Amino acid sequence: MPYTANTPSAAFDADELRRRIPGWGADRDPADRPAVPRERYAPEVTGAHWELPPQQPELRPRERSIEHARLTPAFGTSAPLKGASGAIRRLAYARYSEGRAAHWLLLMGADRVDVVENHVASWFSKNPDNPVMGTGLSTEKTYGASSRRRPGRVDVKHQWLDPVVVAGPWLLGGWAALRGVRRVVRGARR
Amino acid sequence: MRAMVYRGPYKVRVESKPDPVIEHPGDAIVRVVRAAICGSDLHLYHGMMPDTRVGMTFGHEFIGVVEEVGPDVQNVKVGDRVMVPFNIYCGSCWFCARGLYSNCHNVNPNATAVGGIYGYSHTCGGYDGGQAERVRVPFADVGPSVIPDDLHDEDALLMTDALSTGYFGAQLADIVEGDTVVVLGAGPVGLFAARSAWLMGAARVIVVDHLDYRLEKARTFAHAETINFGQVDDVVVEMKKQTDYLGADRVIDAVGAEADGNFTQHVTAAKLKLQGGSPVALNWAIDGVRKGGTISVMGAYGPLFSAVKFGDAMNKGLTLRMNQAPVKRQWPRLLEHIRNGYFSPRDIITHRVPLEHVAEAYHLFSAKLDDCVKPVIVPDA
Ligand SMILES: NC(=O)c1ccc[n+]([C@@H]2O[C@H](COP(=O)([O-])OP(=O)(O)OC[C@H]3O[C@@H](n4cnc5c(N)ncnc54)[C@H](O)[C@@H]3O)[C@@H](O)[C@H]2O)c1
Ligand SMILES: [Zn+2]
Ligand SMILES: [Zn+2]
Numbered sequence: 329m330p331y332t333a334n335t336p337s338a339a340f341d342a343d344e345l346r347r348r349i350p351g352w353g354a355d356r357d358p359a360d361r362p363a364v365p366r367e368r369y370a371p372e373v374t375g376a377h378w379e380l381p382p383q384q385p386e387l388r389p390r391e392r393s394i395e396h397a398r399l400t401p402a403f404g405t406s407a408p409l410k411g412a413s414g415a416i417r418r419l420a421y422a423r424y425s426e427g428r429a430a431h432w433l434l435l436m437g438a439d440r441v442d443v444v445e446n447h448v449a450s451w452f453s454k455n456p457d458n459p460v461m462g463t464g465l466s467t468e469k470t471y472g473a474s475s476r477r478r479p480g481r482v483d484v485k486h487q488w489l490d491p492v493v494v495a496g497p498w499l500l501g502g503w504a505a506l507r508g509v510r511r512v513v514r515g516a517r518r
Numbered sequence: 519m520r521a522m523v524y525r526g527p528y529k530v531r532v533e534s535k536p537d538p539v540i541e542h543p544g545d546a547i548v549r550v551v552r553a554a555i556c557g558s559d560l561h562l563y564h565g566m567m568p569d570t571r572v573g574m575t576f577g578h579e580f581i582g583v584v585e586e587v588g589p590d591v592q593n594v595k596v597g598d599r600v601m602v603p604f605n606i607y608c609g610s611c612w613f614c615a616r617g618l619y620s621n622c623h624n625v626n627p628n629a630t631a632v633g634g635i636y637g638y639s640h641t642c643g644g645y646d647g648g649q650a651e652r653v654r655v656p657f658a659d660v661g662p663s664v665i666p667d668d669l670h671d672e673d674a675l676l677m678t679d680a681l682s683t684g685y686f687g688a689q690l691a692d693i694v695e696g697d698t699v700v701v702l703g704a705g706p707v708g709l710f711a712a713r714s715a716w717l718m719g720a721a722r723v724i725v726v727d728h729l730d731y732r733l734e735k736a737r738t739f740a741h742a743e744t745i746n747f748g749q750v751d752d753v754v755v756e757m758k759k760q761t762d763y764l765g766a767d768r769v770i771d772a773v774g775a776e777a778d779g780n781f782t783q784h785v786t787a788a789k790l791k792l793q794g795g796s797p798v799a800l801n802w803a804i805d806g807v808r809k810g811g812t813i814s815v816m817g818a819y820g821p822l823f824s825a826v827k828f829g830d831a832m833n834k835g836l837t838l839r840m841n842q843a844p845v846k847r848q849w850p851r852l853l854e855h856i857r858n859g860y861f862s863p864r865d866i867i868t869h870r871v872p873l874e875h876v877a878e879a880y881h882l883f884s885a886k887l888d889d890c891v892k893p894v895i896v897p898d899a
Pocket of ligand 1: 557559706
């Protein structure tokens, strides 16, 4: 108990643990662990054979954090900026540091716009999206009910929200489109 | 090539896309042999990580065969079977020189707060990942290692993230002989952290989750005691009861941004994206650890703010330690432990899935169906 200086449960049987658990105590010495010390100056062990790596060519303008003094020597080239989401992202990078909420909120907003842009674009491609595409929903038939019946599971309390997150934007979009069409039709009648 | 592609929250599919090419003289192209899905991928899958772009291929836990190398590459050659740490790092910047490989400054133009990670949004550098037939591996002289002949492919695979991270997490907890260690989360990272805590001399290891089948693994694979937080009234009180009302000496957060156990926290973070991550587990760690104790955070959170109970942490005099794991620093020791039979990492793999079924694998792992602990993708199945 913390109300006195010593806890009875602090006693333990190292031999019993060693018998029961393979390797118990092998890394007992805190100084002899691979992550210790946290910082150890040893550039020679990394395999790098340059002082500064050569620059990866910037074949198209690459957005970067304004907390960087330069474009990094290497960078990823997956999914370059484009469309309205690209414009929002470009603004988030050009204007706000990582220290600003605006930076991250703009990026999160752009992510949502990106999804809409790509869904719409997909309808004009050979590989159109549909609302349940890629959700892996087929696994629900086999495992959904039995897996969720386990005692103690708390995620069942909010998993019903997942379809709302996935289908919600589609329903909202559909509703907006319907209203738009109605308005046009009504306008034409008048 | 065929590759997993992100299409929006909860939506991924397999598409044909151009093969990766050498973009930097230090690059290699690796043909992927096995790629795992990590709990971190779920943050992307749920749309929680800023600048996750439609069209990106995820996957930062993989092994493969070198197919092509750039003109500057000397340490690996075509045909080598390699394990590739999830960190992309240059090996020569201020941080890499000091062993902080996960904090490299030369690979991620998008953010200075994070290093480079394969297939992990543009916030982590905008690199495509390994859940594909092929992947570009930057700084091939630095990250990858040739897989030793006596190492099982699937053990090598788990060394590229989950095992190294769990082991690193136990180290950051500053465990000393006789400690009581609580591990929050019985996913791959938590299971390996619990297993590693014993190596560091823990006297008791208690694993907390709400998924019975994972707690079962915690008892058998990790030899731990368990608490199902869905079946106790107040898990913080439970932690206190089980530690003589002192609190655990060390607590490891192996949960991260989707943490459950508090509806408001979970929904505002994981569904509405109003905070960087749901800090439920982190807050339980803060309240469940003893005064003067240490918390090691392996769980990943987004860059936006989270509602963390910082006041309690301060009043209790806690030490909080955390990082993305610098994977390769752990390898020599982990290899020894595997050879000595202390670890059999691949025992936690529950699902092996062809690349074409990647959407199903994501859903199973995300919704925790069919007792899924660790799904592995097999590109050439
Ligand atoms: N720091 C790193 O380098 C690094 C590397 C890999 C993974 N990670 C992070 O580690 C975390 C775990 O990864 P994983 O692959 O094991 O994921 P996972 O999703 O398989 O495991 C998370 C587990 O936590 C449980 N959980 C949810 N809420 C909880 C709570 N409040 N208390 C206790 N348990 C709770 C879940 O039921 C699940 O079993 C993720 O956040 C991931 O991003 C970090
Ligand atoms: Zn990971
Ligand atoms: Zn570096």
